[in-house]
Amino acid sequence: xxxxxxxxxxxxxxxxxxxxxxxxxxxxxxxxxxxxxxxxxxxxxxxxxxxxxxxxxxxxxxxxxxxxxxxxxxxxxxxxxxxxxxxxxxxxxxxxxxxxxxxxxxxxxxxx
Amino acid sequence: xxxxxxxxxxxxxxxxxxxxxxxxxxxxxxxxxxxxxxxxxxxxxxxxxxxxxxxxxxxxxxxxxxxxxxxxxxxxxxxxxxxxxxxxxxxxxxxxxxxxxxxxxxxxxxxxxx
Numbered sequence: 001x002x003x004x005x006x007x008x009x010x011x012x013x014x015x016x017x018x019x020x021x022x023x024x025x026x027x028x029x030x031x032x033x034x035x036x037x038x039x040x041x042x043x044x045x046x047x048x049x050x051x052x053x054x055x056x057x058x059x060x061x062x063x064x065x066x067x068x069x070x071x072x073x074x075x076x077x078x079x080x081x082x083x084x085x086x087x088x089x090x091x092x093x094x095x096x097x098x099x100x101x102x103x104x105x106x107x108x109x110x111x112x
Numbered sequence: 113x114x115x116x117x118x119x120x121x122x123x124x125x126x127x128x129x130x131x132x133x134x135x136x137x138x139x140x141x142x143x144x145x146x147x148x149x150x151x152x153x154x155x156x157x158x159x160x161x162x163x164x165x166x167x168x169x170x171x172x173x174x175x176x177x178x179x180x181x182x183x184x185x186x187x188x189x190x191x192x193x194x195x196x197x198x199x200x201x202x203x204x205x206x207x208x209x210x211x212x213x214x215x216x217x218x219x220x221x222x223x224x225x226x
Binding site: 032034036041042043044045046049051088090092095096097098099100101102103104105 | 116143145147153154155157160162166167168169170203205207213214216217218220
């Protein structure tokens with residue numbers, strides 16, 4: 001079983017839709033959960049991070065972590081064509097060196 | 113807005129040659145990282161570095177890899193004897209001490225080994 005699993009998509013939605021992106025993981029030691037956005041041929045850009053379980057909201061973005069199910073989600077409200085990118089989940093245990101494990105990324109297309 | 117920069121943007125090298133990839137992290141950041149992304153695959157952690165020492169490294173980071181902070185601004189990744197399978201995008205990232213999960217990535221160096 002992979003440490004982090006993420007459906008690569010692609011996911012295509014109309015402008016204004018609510019987007020739901022998800023990852024599952026197997027390592028119960030993970031405590032830090034991040035979502036990155038990556039445009040083509042660019043470096044990942046941190047969108048949101050959460051420590052342990054719970055929800056976090058930032059503008060149109062909401063991150064959820066359910067440690068009991070080993071499942072994390074990112075919701076994008078009122079999606080825009082500019083949200084079209086690859087979304088990477090990432091997570092890390094509290095090991096000092098902060099080795100971060102990434103999911104494969106979900107490619108999102110928001111159609112105008 | 114401060115950003116991580118990387119040079120060169122694209123490096124072509126022959127198998128067996130040594131390459132050095134360079135990064136300038138954000139100036140007040142103290143933790144530094146290298147990742148790689150083989151085309152079409154996921155981003156993979158290589159190494160983290162703090163206080164002039166490796167903090168953690170992955171199984172990928174074997175003896176052919178080394179990192180160095182030669183001065184107060186640069187952070188380098190050296191690959192001693194490149195292999196075809198080292199062809200990838202290499203990303204440098206940095207973070208401030210107390211928010212290591214808040215890593216800021218550079219634009220990457222595309223390494224092509226022929």
